[in-house]
Amino acid sequence: MQIEDNKVAVINYTLTDEQGNVIDQSQDGSFAYLHGAHNIIPGLENALAGKQAEDKLQVTINPEDGYGTRDDNQIQAVPRDMFPADVEIQVGMQFHAETPDGMPVMVTVVSATEEHITVDGNHPLAGQTLNFDVEIVSVRDAEAGEIEHGHVHGAGGHDHG
Ligand code: ZN
Numbered sequence: 324m325q326i327e328d329n330k331v332a333v334i335n336y337t338l339t340d341e342q343g344n345v346i347d348q349s350q351d352g353s354f355a356y357l358h359g360a361h362n363i364i365p366g367l368e369n370a371l372a373g374k375q376a377e378d379k380l381q382v383t384i385n386p387e388d389g390y391g392t393r394d395d396n397q398i399q400a401v402p403r404d405m406f407p408a409d410v411e412i413q414v415g416m417q418f419h420a421e422t423p424d425g426m427p428v429m430v431t432v433v434s435a436t437e438e439h440i441t442v443d444g445n446h447p448l449a450g451q452t453l454n455f456d457v458e459i460v461s462v463r464d465a466e467a468g469e470i471e472h473g474h475v476h477g478a479g480g481h482d483h484g
Contacts, residue, residue, distance in 0.1 A: 324462045326374050328359030331475050333460040334371070341452050352460045355479030357469055364389045367455055376461050384453045390446040397444035403437060412440050420444070 326332050333355045337348040356362040358371065366388030370380060386392045406412055412435045420430045420442070430442035466476065474481050 324375060324464075326358050326371050326459070326462055329465045329470055330358045330462050331355055331465045331469065331480075332358055332371065332374075332462050333479055335458045335460060337456045339454045339456070341454075343454075346448070346453075353479050355475040357465055357473065357475050357480075360470075360473040362474060364453075366453075367457075370455075371457070371459070374459050376459050379456075379458045382455050382457070384455065386450050386452065389451065389453045390448040391450075393445050393450035398433065398441065399444070400439040400441045403435075403440055406440055418442070 324330065333352055335350045335352060336354065337350070338346045340346055358368065361368070364384065366384030367382065369388070370382040370384075374380065403412070406418070412432055414432050414434060416432045418430050418432070420428055422428050422444070428444050429446075430444045431447065432440055433443045434441040469476050469480075472481070476483070
């Protein structure tokens with residue numbers, strides 16, 4: 324069975340940066356995604372289309388097909404009192420925030436003074452070329468509920484409990 328829209332694929336992968344440092348990996352068959360539902364970055368999803376169980380591939384993904392290019396407009400200084408008073412703000416901390424049009428975004432603190440906290444709304448991997456080493460473990464048809472929700476249920480996916 325080939326990977327295509329509305330199939331669930333279990334993959335093992337290792338993600339490395341341009342210097343060969345391992346950024347992320349899942350090698351125990353615990354990562355599953357619903358193909359065609361944008362569960363994973365476009366460059367990886369495109370590379371996996373048409374592959375089947377036991378196939379292996381290496382793919383290099385440009386920022387445009389990964390987590391996007393860096394946008395300096397995403398770096399903003401916000402008043403300290405926008406943050407919880409009882410939390411000591413440190414560089415590298417991450418917070419959930421909202422863009423002006425209400426989209427959820429994760430921001431990373433890049434500097435902090437008593438008056439202002441400067442946060443970066445770029446994805447931590449924005450602007451990076453990514454190397455994926457992937458092995459396809461299995462491919463199956465998605466269930467109707469998975470297609471409806473746009474994600475995998477059960478092993479390797481969401482457990483709604
Ligand atoms: Zn669901």
